Structure formats: structure tokens, C-alpha cells
Amino acid sequence: MVMSKQIPVIEQILSANDRLAEQNRQKLDSLGVYSINIMASPGAGKTALIEQTVPRLAGKLRIAVIEGDLATSIDAERATAAGAVSVQINTGGNCHLEAQMVRDALEQLPLHDIDLLIVENVGNLVCPAGWALGTHHNVLVASVPEGDDKPYKYPATYRGVDTLVINKIDLLPYVRFNMERFRQGVAILSPGLTTFPVSCVTGEGLPAWLEWLEHTIATFRQDLSNAK
Numbered sequence: 001m002v003m004s005k006q007i008p009v010i011e012q013i014l015s016a017n018d019r020l021a022e023q024n025r026q027k028l029d030s031l032g033v034y035s036i037n038i039m040a041s042p043g044a045g046k047t048a049l050i051e052q053t054v055p056r057l058a059g060k061l062r063i064a065v066i067e068g069d070l071a072t073s074i075d076a077e078r079a080t081a082a083g084a085v086s087v088q089i090n091t092g093g094n095c096h097l098e099a100q101m102v103r104d105a106l107e108q109l110p111l112h113d114i115d116l117l118i119v120e121n122v123g124n125l126v127c128p129a130g131w132a133l134g135t136h137h138n139v140l141v142a143s144v145p146e147g148d149d150k151p152y153k154y155p156a157t158y159r160g161v162d163t164l165v166i167n168k169i170d171l172l173p174y175v176r177f178n179m180e181r182f183r184q185g186v187a188i189l190s191p192g193l194t195t196f197p198v199s200c201v202t203g204e205g206l207p208a209w210l211e212w213l214e215h216t217i218a219t220f221r222q223d224l225s226n227a228k
């Protein structure tokens with residue numbers, strides 16, 4: 001009987017976040033800004049991927065970055081140095097971004113002059129996937145040194161992902177990582193998932209990732225103009 005009093009409270013918290021996420025999405029759609037939410041464990045290479053992506057798309061896409069971290073503005077400085085307009089969110093200990101934080105950050109960005117918004121979530125494989133931000137697409141960055149067991153250990157995150165980047169493939173000869181075992185674990189949770197093995201150090205695999213990003217944004221714009 002005690003439990004029944006607690007359940008509605010949890011539902012209210014979730015729906016408040018979902019409502020704000022929906023408002024974020026409407027704002028982004030109305031301005032024609034495509035957005036991705038990048039999730040990963042700490043050190044997988046989320047910021048490195050942003051650093052490699054932004055300059056390679058210079059002159060084609062105008063990119064803004066929202067960086068989520070517990071503390072510091074180190075990653076926003078890296079994104080700015082790479083050529084993006086960026087805003088740092090310090091969550092003050094919160095281990096994931098929430099829609100309200102993204103809403104506040106959106107107000108700081110010149111969205112009228114932006115084609116792609118990249119949100120880098122707090123490094124954490126547990127809860128970011130459970131919090132809608134209003135972004136269009138979830139990108140998960142896995143990395144070879146983390147080990148090939150991660151899809152098996154973090155099924156909720158691997159199930160909620162739309163696109164997977166496997167970073168640090170340059171380290172495959174040096175660490176224990178069975179690509180086949182990893183891919184089988186992913187396939188059980190997200191069959192047919194679009195996957196890009198890359199190295200942000202050597203640049204291997206990045207052209208396919210960039211091509212996919214450009215194509216996805218072109219399709220998004222086409223869908224928006226068809227809907228008008």
C-alpha cells in the first residue's frame with residue numbers, strides 16, 4: 001500500500017522532463033537544426049570525435065556543441081578550438097543531462113545560424129539513455145580499450161542507441177577486444193544498427209561517419225520541407 005503512493009511521484013518527474021524535451025525538439029525543428037545526443041563512458045572519445053568532426057565539416061555545416069560535464073569547461077574549450085560554437089553545462093554532480101539543462105543551453109546559442117547541434121552527454125553508460133533531451137538521434141561511442149563485454153553489461157544503453165561509433169580501432173592489436181563478440185552483443189539488443197568503426201587518432205573510418213552525418217541532415221531537411 002505504501003508503494004502505491006510513491007509511483008505517481010516518479011511518473012510526474014519523468015513526464016516533466018519529457019515535456020521539456022518535447023519543447024526542445026519543437027524549437028530545434030522550427031529552426032531546422034538537426035541534433036544528436038552523444039553518449040559514452042568517460043574516456044571513450046566523445047570530445048575527440050567532436051574535435052575530428054567539426055573541422056572536417058567546416059564550410060558545409062555550421063555546428064554548435066553543448067558539453068555536459070560534472071565540472072570544468074575543458075571540453076567546451078576543445079570544441080571551440082575545433083571551430084564550433086559551444087556552451088558548457090556543469091551539472092554540479094548530476095551524472096546525466098536533463099532536458100531543462102539543454103533548454104537553458106539552447107538559449108545561449110545562435111540557433112538561427114546553426115545546422116547541426118551536437119550534445120555531448122556526461123560520461124556514463126547507466127542513466128543518460130533514460131533522459132530524453134529533445135535531440136533527434138542517439139549516438140553511442142564505444143571504445144576498444146573498454147572491452148567487448150559492454151553491450152552485455154549495459155543493455156539499456158545499447159538498446160536505446162540509434163547509431164554506434166566504435167572508437168580507438170588503432171588499439172585493436174594491443175588490447176583484448178573481440179570485435180565479433182562485441183558485435184554479437186550489439187546485434188541482440190539493436191539488430192541492424194548502423195555502426196562506424198573509427199580511430200580519432202589516425203582518422204580511419206571517419207569519412208564514412210561524416211558521409212552518414214551529412215546524408216542524415218539532408219534527409220532531415222527534406223522531411224521538414226515536405227511537412228510544410
Ligand code: MG
Nearest residue numbers: 046047075120
Ligand atoms: Mg568529453
Ligand code: ZN
Nearest residue numbers: 095096127128
Ligand atoms: Zn544520472
